Amino acid sequence: MEDALSSLLQDVRPRGALFDQSVVMPPWSLQFLEGTPLALLTMLRGDGWVVRDGVEPVPLRHGDVAIVVGPAPYTVADSPDTAPRAFIRDDHRCTTPEGALVLGGDLPMCPLESQEETGVVLLKGTYQLHGSVSQRVLSVLPPIARVPLPPEGCPALDMIQREVGRDVLGRQVVLDRLLDLLLVSALRDWFELPHAHAPAWYRAYRDPVVGRALKLIHGDPARAWTVAGLAAEVGLSRARFARRFSDLVGQPPMAYLTDWRICWAADLLAETDETVAAVSRKVGYANAYALSVAFKRTMGLRPTEHRALARATG
CATH class of the missing domain: 1.10.10.60 (Homeodomain-like)
Incomplete structure (x- = not known):
């Protein structure tokens, strides 16, 4: 038998599993102007903040997951006060505040300063939504829903981190499936949080x-x-x-x-x-x-x- 949360996966799909490990050095700040209906963020290394107009800045610690709902722009940065240093646009181009193309490539995320092992690593995936069932579930979420890393860790995130670093056949398909898994796991965990105000039907x-x-x-x-x-x-x-x-x-x-x-x-x-x-x-x-x-x-x-x-x- 199917429930409303399970039905969500029938109508929410990752758009090509836009995964990338962006290595950045402080001060760093990326503003996303892609306009996608749903995004999922997590820090694979280091900490950050998710900032959006009209919303209290949300801390994103190592291993936390943030579900960002709605097409409005948002920023991920080392501090809520750091001005955007790069803009990721709806065609996935990454530009400087002056409009210059960063690295000249079509990248979902853009390394700004360094590829050193000491850099902060941000991972992001975006989704397209189709269907009234999806909207029924996601309409109860806040603009930014933060799910702290559970004490036992997150197996889906561990698998994603391993797969992102591999260059093997079938990588894209595996990432698509893992992104589905991470989203539904994060949604379930968020609905169980005391402050989440889960809907009555849940x-x-x-x-x-x-x-x-x-x-x-x-x-x-x-x-x-x-x-x-x-x-x-x-x-x-x-x-x-x-x-x-x-x-x-x-x-x-x-x-x-x-x-x-x-x-x-x-x-x-x-x-x-x-x-x-x-x-x-x-x-x-x-x-x-x-x-x-x-x-x-x-x-x-x-x-x-x-x-x-x-x-x-x-």
């Missing part, structure tokens, strides 16, 4: 009753679920189940089911050429009209309008 998965109901919904959203049917599956009366679900998730079971079906339908409409009628049946509606009514009520536009908008902006 916390509800810990409940043996509501958690099972959520897994049933996510595993087969097209099934003709009813409150009574879900209650029977989890072994509670209809009234007790409905009250427990609403208390923990923040909305009634059928409202949650509707939202999830509409998210799934929105993604199918945007990413496939299936007819509205076919999408309707796949997500649990009897026909295109029934889906259109629910879709318009939830999304504010008809399925065909959503598809056209997604294609125009994709």
Whole structure:
């Protein structure tokens, strides 16, 4: 059975695993102007800071992971006060503040000063997002979500560090998969932090009753679920189940089911050429009209309008 966090990996993909070990010497500061929807940062050696307008600077210690959400520019530096010394642009060019090209190459990151072993090493990966399910998960994150290095370390990060330093066939594919693994591991760890304010549906998965109901919904959203049917599956009366679900998730079971079906339908409409009628049946509606009514009520536009908008902006 699939849950919302697992579904994230279906629609978030690393863009060519933009990994690179950038060795820099203090004072250093890199500003990223790429405009990607999601970035992941970690210090392989040394410490740094992640700085963004309107957000409190976030320390990034050795082994920590920072998830940066949204296309707004951000800076990674040795100190929050260090002015940017290089700019990484949306075509991956690295330039000086004066606009001169650094090293003349098409690099995801750019070594500024030195390749000495004493330099600070920053690693970054960027992602493209596709789908309403992805947005449902990532919308609960702050602009910069910092995940401290666990006491037991991070096996995914260790594997990435080894793979980045190798020049072997298949390296790119391995890095793509490892970047997926690092992101989902970081998200799980962040949601478990006391200050993270994880969404209600995430916390509800810990409940043996509501958690099972959520897994049933996510595993087969097209099934003709009813409150009574879900209650029977989890072994509670209809009234007790409905009250427990609403208390923990923040909305009634059928409202949650509707939202999830509409998210799934929105993604199918945007990413496939299936007819509205076919999408309707796949997500649990009897026909295109029934889906259109629910879709318009939830999304504010008809399925065909959503598809056209997604294609125009994709």
